[in-house]
Amino acid sequence: MKVFADLHIHSHHSSDGEWSVPRIFAQARRVGLEVFSISDHDTVAALEEAFTLAEDFPGEYLANVEISVRHQGVGLHLLAPLVDWHDRPLLDLLARIRLSRVRQNEIRVGRLHALGFDIHYHEVREALGPVPVTGPAIASVVLSKRANRNHALMDRIPAGSAHSPEIDFYKFFFLPGGAAYAAKETVSLSRAIATVRAAGGVPVLAHPGLKRDVVDEEWTRGARDLGLEGIEAYSSYHTEETCRYYVEVGRRLDLAVTSGSDFHGRLKPHVAFGDVPESPAEMLDRLKERRQRVAHG
Numbered sequence: 001m002k003v004f005a006d007l008h009i010h011s012h013h014s015s016d017g018e019w020s021v022p023r024i025f026a027q028a029r030r031v032g033l034e035v036f037s038i039s040d041h042d043t044v045a046a047l048e049e050a051f052t053l054a055e056d057f058p059g060e061y062l063a064n065v066e067i068s069v070r071h072q073g074v075g076l077h078l079l080a081p082l083v084d085w086h087d088r089p090l091l092d093l094l095a096r097i098r099l100s101r102v103r104q105n106e107i108r109v110g111r112l113h114a115l116g117f118d119i120h121y122h123e124v125r126e127a128l129g130p131v132p133v134t135g136p137a138i139a140s141v142v143l144s145k146r147a148n149r150n151h152a153l154m155d156r157i158p159a160g161s162a163h164s165p166e167i168d169f170y171k172f173f174f175l176p177g178g179a180a181y182a183a184k185e186t187v188s189l190s191r192a193i194a195t196v197r198a199a200g201g202v203p204v205l206a207h208p209g210l211k212r213d214v215v216d217e218e219w220t221r222g223a224r225d226l227g228l229e230g231i232e233a234y235s236s237y238h239t240e241e242t243c244r245y246y247v248e249v250g251r252r253l254d255l256a257v258t259s260g261s262d263f264h265g266r267l268k269p270h271v272a273f274g275d276v277p278e279s280p281a282e283m284l285d286r287l288k289e290r291r292q293r294v295a296h297g
């Protein structure tokens with residue numbers, strides 16, 4: 001018997017998500033999800049509303065969050081199913097990550113201004129309303145002004161394959177080496193794992209296949225030695241072969257295996273709601289066992 005589970009859905013509280021929490025719950029009912037969680041980037045802002053809606057949800061709803069981390073120079077995402085989302089050190093860690101993103105965007109905008117673009121951070125903030133500021137969002141506000149579109153540097157931007165002026169602008173100015181590049185302060189994988197464990201959550205590596213050239217069995221063994229307890233082997237990004245590979249890695253390293261779509265709405269149109277290759281029937285029991293072990297270890 002299989003279970004239909006998706007532990008990786010983004011709401012509009014994510015920097016790049018689209019759907020509201022009630023819309024996600026309505027769709028979860030419609031498609032018959034049995035176990036699910038909203039895992040927003042570096043915020044638990046959706047969870048209060050989610051747990052209220054979960055009272056009438058026929059399946060099981062789990063607390064979760066997707067934390068942006070770095071390990072040996074590589075950016076990765078860590079999920080935290082079953083975490084206590086009121087835990088103070090966890091909230092502090094998430095706030096710190098969000099603040100580092102705000103600082104990065106302030107510096108990006110300041111650099112553009114110094115280059116002669118007509119742009120201020122408060123304009124970007126106001127233009128976006130409640131939505132978090134991102135690099136492409138800055139680009140779209142800059143490009144909404146005619147004077148900026150005529151800036152001398154605009155001719156130097158190579159047209160990319162994205163067919164999106166915002167993305168071309170983003171790549172030219174904001175990537176390392178770009179004239180408005182700003183580094184972001186990051187949190188280490190080990191620190192995030194320790195924080196999630198201390199908050200009673202199960203640290204799970206998200207979509208390992210996106211970094212498959214780095215995340216092999218040896219790498220994963222190292223992460224497990226830091227306290228990693230699970231791996232999202234079933235991801236909408238993974239081919240069947242990649243799923244099988246990470247299920248096998250998980251089995252050999254004694255990690256819990258989870259499934260997640262990474263649904264974002266229209267910002268990732270290729271990922272459909274509930275689009276998980278498979279979900280292990282025993283997933284929830286495994287996660288709960290891990291949680292016990294984390295709590296008593």
Ligand SMILES: [Zn+2]
Nearest residue numbers: 066077206207
């Ligand atoms: Zn992710």
Ligand SMILES: [Zn+2]
Nearest residue numbers: 008010066262
């Ligand atoms: Zn995600």
